[in-house]
Amino acid sequence: MILNCKPEFIAPIEAGTKIHSMREDKHHRWRAGMKIQFYTGARTKNAKQFREGECTSVQQVDIYRGSRNIMVLVDNRQLSDPEISQLAKNDGFTKINQLRDFFVPHEPLHMHELEEWHGRIIHWTDYKY
Helix, strand or coil: CEEECCHHHHHHHHHCCCCEEEECCCCCCCCCCCEEEEEECCCCCCCEEEEEEECCEEEEEEEEECCCCEEEEECCEECCHHHHHHHHHHCCCCCHHHHHHHHCCCCCCCCCCCEEEEEEEEECCCCCC
16 A cells, blocks of 8 residues: 655665554554555645555554644553653654644644544554554
């Protein structure tokens, strides 16, 4: 299955520092054993496949953004701050706030409000959270 990537993620994928991708996947299409065709510019005239791989596993991920913090659950387990930092790094970001702003870009209006994003981590290595 095609996994379209932003151009800035090509080098980290090729270098092996971006080891998974988080996607909405509402219909649970991704499953272990599926072939991955890594593309950039999919569905455009500039589409280019730059790598092939295999989905090794899929995990549920839920990101909640409060006015002062971020909470991440993977398979219903809350990650610690160091684990969130590792998740950000493994997904191609250098800082937690980059991950937060990419997936949950809006700042809540009130402290008790949460913005949230729900998706799945598509792994192509044996790493799991």
